[in-house]
Amino acid sequence: MNTEDFIRRRPVYLLLDTSGSMRGAPIQAVQQGVTMIHQELMNNPHAIETVYLSVITFADNAQQIVRLCSVEEFKPPTLRAEGSTALGAAITLLGQAFERELIPNSEGRKGDYRPLIFLLTDGAPTDDWRPPITNFKAQRGSKIGAFVALGCGTNVNTAILKEITNDVLYMKDTSPDALKQFFRWVSSSIQKTSQRIEARPDEGALEAMPLPPVMKWDRSTTS
Amino acid sequence: MPPIIHLVVDPRGWASPPDAEMLTALMKARLRGYTPLTVQTRLLGEGWAATLPYEEAVVLLVLSRPLAEGWQTPLEAWLNEQHRLYIAFFDGAEVADLRGLAALTATQPIPRAPYRILAQTTHGLDSALEWFEGVLNKMQPTFVPEAPPPPVRVAATRWRNLPSNAQDIYAYPDQVMLSAHGAQNYSLIGASHRGKTHAHHGTFRDDAVALGTTPSWNILAVADGAGTAALARVGSNLAVSSALAAIRESAPLIPSPDDLGRAIWAGLEAAYHALFNFATAENVDVSDLNTTLQLLIHFPLETSCFVGVVHVGDGLVVAEAVDGQIYPLTEPDTDPDDSGRTLFLTSAPLNQWKRRTKVYQFDERLSIVALMTDGLSSDLEPYDELLQPNLFGALRARVLCYPLRQRENALLSFISYERRGSFDDRTLAVLAREG
Structure with missing residues (x-):
């Protein structure tokens, strides 16, 4: 049997707000959260073989500070909070990363599983976010496994987040403990999804774990 | 960076x-x-x-x-x-x-x-x-610097290989190998290997394989119990064993090619009813027994042969003729938009599977026929390019070169390879012409 690898990857993109409002304890909690996700995935052999991680941060501009790589290759980046909230630029960059990094289905070969995207922000975008979102949805909307946006704090604009995705979480609390719970939820949802690949291989679905008490789905209708 | x-x-x-x-x-x-x-x-x-x-x-x-x-x-x-x-x-x-x-x-x-x-x-x-x-x-x-190395190195957790619970009332062995001499100078071998997921959690292998012969026919069956079904192993084993028994029972002493279609349908029907009967008797939901099924009867003649085949779900049935030509005999039930989604034997009324029974006539003999669950067929992609070297060629070089008894072990070893990203149970049933 040929064992030459063409692994079906489960890409996971973390879009993290590193604007000035995240300075101090919140950015440290996000930093620890990313490290925790990595450590927990390293404890899960399914995830080690299938999950690929990338980190995109956005402040005055957006940067893909960790390109899509395996859990074993992943090095948690050092995050620094400063500047505004260029969410539109982050979405543009996400689309470019998809173009460059994702392996599509082709004849005779199954490509990557649909990517999971987790966005965390504590404010409203300061750039022109609507055109990038419109483009992203038009080009990529149907090819995403899940796009979960967490708005945290009192300054977040969840109405905008709901224009980005249907899966919007809200968390009033931005304490390190609350953020830790969010990242723990992300980590366990990724692990559950990666383990269910062969059991119920619905490529489109995130196997979301129950939410911790500090978070709730924001299902209200946008105005 | x-x-x-x-x-x-x-x-x-x-x-x-x-x-x-x-x-x-x-x-x-x-x-x-x-x-x-x-x-x-x-x-x-x-x-x-x-x-x-x-x-x-x-x-x-x-x-x-x-x-x-x-x-x-x-x-x-x-x-x-x-x-x-x-x-x-x-x-x-x-x-x-x-x-x-x-x-x-x-x-x-x-x-x-x-x-x-x-x-x-x-x-x-x-x-x-x-x-x-x-x-x-x-x-x-x-500019974001490289993260400093963590104070404690994060080591990757490796796969465990925990035995399943042998005391369970529905216990099945973690691996299976079997063989039989078949009709008309053919031999049959089968092996089933527990995937990494089950081995890591100490849970049961959900695949099943069965082989059988009559004086005129060679019969092979493989099934893949759904990972989400609580008694998937029971469903897959019931399906292959009841199908095999029904085919044997319906085999006439001197069969004609027409009997093949009836027999293959009898096998599928028996498997279907076996699942519902078990569910009723044990008071469980029939979806707890969800399984795929691939069933094949080979009727070899002097210089030609007939093959009856039926399948529900994913996996692959493929044959190689003596001239090296390869014939896929089934089309896996895979959602084009979701390559992992498949059908199960009890997903639809029995009559819906009727059109699935096929009888092929070959004007030449077949050298190898292989039935496999998707744990193997997924790894074989892309099918057309790799089947000859990776399946038929490799079977000859690594399995069929041995005497029949040793082939069981060789086949199990053949499907027990380690591969990143391949977690599923793997089952392969092979019909091979001797000489």
Whole structure:
């Protein structure tokens, strides 16, 4: 049997707000959260073989500070909070990363599983976010496994987040403990999804774990 | 990763050409105290725009003469949020080039007009580096250094191989191998290997395999119990065993090709009813027994053969004729938009599977027929290109070269390979012509 690898990857993109409002304890909690996700995935052999991680941060501009790589290759980046909230630029960059990094289905070969995207922000975008979102949805909307946006704090604009995705979480609390719970939820949802690949291989679905008490789905209708 | 600082210096028009190593050292000296940054320097050559770094980079282009044509397109393609470009120039540079470069770089996050260097000397160049340092300084908060190594190394957890619970009332062995001499100088072998997921959690293998013969027929069956079904192993084993028994029972003493279609349907019907009967008797939901099923009857004649086949779900049934021609005999039930989703035997009313029964007539003998669950067939993609070397060729070289008894072990070993990203149970049933 040929064992030459063409692994079906489960890409996971973390879009993290590193604007000035995240300075101090919140950015440290996000930093620890990313490290925790990595450590927990390293404890899960399914995830080690299938999950690929990338980190995109956005402040005055957006940067893909960790390109899509395996859990074993992943090095948690050092995050620094400063500047505004260029969410539109982050979405543009996400689309470019998809173009460059994702392996599509082709004849005779199954490509990557649909990517999971987790966005965390504590404010409203300061750039022109609507055109990038419109483009992203038009080009990529149907090819995403899940796009979960967490708005945290009192300054977040969840109405905008709901224009980005249907899966919007809200968390009033931005304490390190609350953020830790969010990242723990992300980590366990990724692990559950990666383990269910062969059991119920619905490529489109995130196997979301129950939410911790500090978070709730924001299902209200946008105005 | 912080960006690479990349200097591209035009070597033309210098009294003595600048030294790349020296320029790197000068730039590094200016960046002391910043996040550690990699500095690279090279001299401007042909096709410079097409060979800019793929990694995230901030490039300083120092021009002293007009650029050769054709730089605009590759440069436009290169520039993005990960790739930034700044220009410094001596008076020998072409104004049109500078205008074009300025236009291209005007929209980057920290835009700067091209910087004019007064004298084409090392001292002049250093003034450009000082200017460039100012740009980088402005950018510096966005540079993210490599994370320092964690104080405790994070080691990857490896796969465990825990036995399943042998005391369970529905216990099945973690691996199976079997063989039989078949009709008309054929042999049958089968093996089933527990996947990494089940082994890691100490849960049961959900695949099943069964082989059988009559004086005229060779019969093979494989099934893949659904990972989400609580009694998947029971469903898959019930399906193959009841199908096999029903086919044997319906086999006439002297069969005709017409009997093949009836027998293959009888096998599927028996499997279907067995699942519902078990569910009723044990008071469980029939979906707890969800399983695929692939069933094949081979009726060899002197110089030709008939093959009856039926399948529900994914996996693969494929045959190789004596002339080397390969024939896929089933089309796996896989959702085109969701390659993992499949059908199960009890997903639909029994009659819906009627059109699935097929009888093929071959004007030549078959040398090998293989039935496999999707744990194997998924790894064999792309089918057409790899089946000959990876399946039939490998079976000959690694399994069929042994006497029948040893083939069981060889087949199990053949399907027990380690492969990243392959977690599922693997089951393979093989019919092979001797000699």
